[in-house]
Amino acid sequence: MYSEIIKNLKTDVRLTEALQACMNCGICTAVCPAAEFYEYDPRSIAVSVQSENREKIIDLLESDTIWYCGQCMSCKTRCPRNNCSGLIISVLRKLSQETGAFTKSRMGRQQYLILKTIGNNILSRGYCIHPTTVVPETHPEQGPVWKWIYENMHDVYAVVGANLDCDGPGTMRKINSIDLNELNNIFIVSGGMKFFDTINHFSKLKAIEMGMVDEYGEADMEKYTQYLLQE
Amino acid sequence: MEIKSKIKWSEYNKEIAEDHFFFLRSCIRQNFNPGAEKAFISILKNNLKKDIFDDARHTTCTGIGYHTDIVPFETMQTMIARQFSLMTEKGYKNCAVSCITSFGSYNEILSTWKEFPEELAKTRDYLKKATGREFEIPENLSHGCDIIYKFRKEIAAQSNYKLINIETGEPLKIVDHIGCHYSKIFPEKGVGGFEYSKVLTEMIQAWGGQPVDYPERRHCCGFGFRQYLVKSNRSYSISNSRKKFESMEPFKPDAIITNCPGCNMFLDRWQYTLAQIEGKTYGGGTNGIPVFSYEELAGLILGYDPWKLGLQMHQVDVEPFLKKIGVRYDPELKFVGINGKYINEPLFTGCLK
Numbered sequence: 001m002y003s004e005i006i007k008n009l010k011t012d013v014r015l016t017e018a019l020q021a022c023m024n025c026g027i028c029t030a031v032c033p034a035a036e037f038y039e040y041d042p043r044s045i046a047v048s049v050q051s052e053n054r055e056k057i058i059d060l061l062e063s064d065t066i067w068y069c070g071q072c073m074s075c076k077t078r079c080p081r082n083n084c085s086g087l088i089i090s091v092l093r094k095l096s097q098e099t100g101a102f103t104k105s106r107m108g109r110q111q112y113l114i115l116k117t118i119g120n121n122i123l124s125r126g127y128c129i130h131p132t133t134v135v136p137e138t139h140p141e142q143g144p145v146w147k148w149i150y151e152n153m154h155d156v157y158a159v160v161g162a163n164l165d166c167d168g169p170g171t172m173r174k175i176n177s178i179d180l181n182e183l184n185n186i187f188i189v190s191g192g193m194k195f196f197d198t199i200n201h202f203s204k205l206k207a208i209e210m211g212m213v214d215e216y217g218e219a220d221m222e223k224y225t226q227y228l229l230q231e
Numbered sequence: 232m233e234i235k236s237k238i239k240w241s242e243y244n245k246e247i248a249e250d251h252f253f254f255l256r257s258c259i260r261q262n263f264n265p266g267a268e269k270a271f272i273s274i275l276k277n278n279l280k281k282d283i284f285d286d287a288r289h290t291t292c293t294g295i296g297y298h299t300d301i302v303p304f305e306t307m308q309t310m311i312a313r314q315f316s317l318m319t320e321k322g323y324k325n326c327a328v329s330c331i332t333s334f335g336s337y338n339e340i341l342s343t344w345k346e347f348p349e350e351l352a353k354t355r356d357y358l359k360k361a362t363g364r365e366f367e368i369p370e371n372l373s374h375g376c377d378i379i380y381k382f383r384k385e386i387a388a389q390s391n392y393k394l395i396n397i398e399t400g401e402p403l404k405i406v407d408h409i410g411c412h413y414s415k416i417f418p419e420k421g422v423g424g425f426e427y428s429k430v431l432t433e434m435i436q437a438w439g440g441q442p443v444d445y446p447e448r449r450h451c452c453g454f455g456f457r458q459y460l461v462k463s464n465r466s467y468s469i470s471n472s473r474k475k476f477e478s479m480e481p482f483k484p485d486a487i488i489t490n491c492p493g494c495n496m497f498l499d500r501w502q503y504t505l506a507q508i509e510g511k512t513y514g515g516g517t518n519g520i521p522v523f524s525y526e527e528l529a530g531l532i533l534g535y536d537p538w539k540l541g542l543q544m545h546q547v548d549v550e551p552f553l554k555k556i557g558v559r560y561d562p563e564l565k566f567v568g569i570n571g572k573y574i575n576e577p578l579f580t581g582c583l584k
Contacts, residue, residue, distance in 0.1 A: 012304075013343065013346075013347050013350060014304060014343075016347075017342075017343070017346065033450065033451045033453065033455075033467075033471050034455070034458075034467070037466075037467050037470055037471070038467070067457065070451065070453070070454070070455025070456065070458045070467065070471075071298045071455065071456050072411040072412075072415065072451035072454075072455070073335070073411055073412065073415045073416045074411065074415055074449075074451065076415060076416050077414075077415045077416075077418060077425050077426075084416075090298075090300065090304075093300040094300065094303065094304075097300065107464075110457065110461045110463075110464075111299075111300065111301060113461055114299045114300075114301055114457060114460060114461065115301050117460065118295055118296050118299055118301060118460065119296065119301050119302075122291055122293055122296055122302070126290035126291055127258045127261070127262075127290070127291050128258040128259075128291045128293065128294070128295035128296055129258045129259055129262050129295065130262070131262050134262065138462065140504075141465065141469070141500055141501070141503075141504040142500055142546075143500055143503040143504070143546040144546070144577040144578035144579055144580075145543075145544065145545065145546045145577045145580055146500070146546070147577065147578070148566070148575065148576065148577035148578075149544055151575070152568060152574045152575065154569075155568030155569050155572075155574050156543075156544065156568070156574075157265055158568075158569050159538065159539070159567070159568060159569065160265050160266035160269065160538075160539060160540070160541035160544070161265070161266060161269040161539065162261070162265035162266075162269070164265075167287075168287055169285045169286065169287035170269075170285070170287075171256070171261045171265040171268050171269055172261045172262065172265055173287055175290050176287075176288075178288075179288050179289075179290055180290075182313065182361065182362045182364075183290050183310070183313075185361035185362060186306065186309045186310055186313060186357065186358070186361040186362065187306055188361070189309070189357050189360045189361040190303070190305045190306040190308075190309040190357045190361070191303050191305050191306060192293075192302055192303055192305075192306030195301070195302070195303050195306070196301065199301065229462070229463075231463070
């Protein structure tokens with residue numbers, strides 16, 4: 001599972017950009033919104049990766065820690081050496097998912113939820129977010145105006161000149177099948193689809209490991225989803 | 232890398248194309264503020280007489296998928312290459328980007344292709360295999376706010392209203408919030424860099440208002456991608472927005488202006504949520520501080536109908552702001568549907584009932 005972990009880490013071009021002679025000054029931690037909110041220290045992550053300490057890196061891949069970053073990239077702006085802890089995190093998260101390590105942490109397991117929402121939106125609609133998926137019951141923070149928009153969606157979008165789910169250009173237009181096919185082909189050719197399959201595969205293994213199986217012994221992913229939502 | 236001093240950054244300007252834009256839309260802005268993108272195109276075409284092409288074929292850049300770590304870098308590179316291919320096919324060389332996440336992603340990829348030509352070659356190969364397409368790299372990549380900033384004085388010259396309180400004659404106090412991926416990753420891609428960003432404050436000034444600095448002006452709104460998108464992580468998101476509101480509150484701003492679609496929505500919605508949790512509003516009374524994007528504010532001063540701009544889709548009620556600057560509008564049309572038919576109303580607007 002982790003046999004070539006350091007080699008795999010170093011082959012990501014983003015790491016070359018993100019980490020050059022970190023001097024451990026800690027300004028990334030000082031400015032980091034995630035460090036203010038969670039027990040999170042991007043400085044120590046940069047140091048662990050720079051040291052190529054295999055055990056520490058594996059611990060990170062299996063931990064909640066790497067999932068705390070909010071990707072604001074404030075660290076990049078402040079680093080005196082132009083390093084970027086947020087980008088190091090992106091590399092670690094990719095590796096965590098490729099190896100299945102993400103299923104060992106609560107925050108890591110959430111990748112399955114994100115795949116089911118954002119991933120599905122991308123492949124089926126051509127958008128990361130679609131208004132029909134921002135359901136008021138699961139988004140109470142959106143407030144009563146959003147509830148009104150959601151319940152009167154086609155009227156409200158039409159009034160402001162949008163082209164919701166219709167052919168042709170415009171806001172929130174329907175992405176036609178030719179363009180969606182190109183998008184899907186890009187995911188197949190460039191590894192995006194394989195990556196989705198990998199997240200699915202390890203999530204199913206985790207569901208089985210946790211005893212969430214149907215009558216045929218297959219992973220019960222609906223039960224797993226409900227578990228993740230409550231976890 | 233060129234080291235710029237404090238003074239140089241504060242005077243720093245970037246290259247912004249003059250005309251002929253290929254428009255790249257934002258997933259979040261289309262969802263939550265669809266009227267803003269419509270207004271942006273209209274302002275460029277009808278007010279500034281610019282050429283901007285809106286191609287129905289372009290899709291998400293997958294930036295949110297990338298920053299939630301489900302979309303590999305190679306896939307996002309190829310998706311963005313496809314956008315460039317559509318641009319090339321239509322004969323355009325300048326991109327106008329609506330989304331801040333996309334803007335950061337486009338810049339990250341252009342920088343990667345410059346530093347690592349093998350990544351560019353790989354992307355060309357992937358795109359060709361997947362779609363048969365080829366592409367040129369854009370000559371200029373500007374965010375929508377850059378373009379409105381560039382033409383802020385022309386917009387002021389055509390304006391029907393100014394950001395001035397018509398009762399007191401005083402300029403309105405407006406705080407800005409710059410989306411993190413506008414210039415935190417590549418400061419040289421933002422007007423004024425990151426620390427001394429002036430892309431929004433100079434719009435405020437040009438349109439008669441008074442920009443107000445506040446300590447947490449540069450702090451993230453808290454979107455955090457997975458921190459908001461997974462329900463159980465949302466306390467991260469709201470805590471960051473709360474920090475900003477607490478920081479701007481002593482300055483009693485009349486409005487917040489943003490350049491990022493996500494920030495625009497969060498700063499609006501989190502005021503409502505915080506009021507529901509803590510019973511506190513930041514705008515006095517039961518309302519909050521109205522939040523506008525740069526296109527919405529430009530549209531308003533140019534005399535666009537507030538309900539065509541989609542300002543009824545904000546949770547924080549914008550009407551007190553409209554009255555302050557003297558916008559002529561029909562409050563009866565705020566919540567009507569197609570052809571003026573009545574379609575019910577939200578339970579309430581603002582932050583507290």
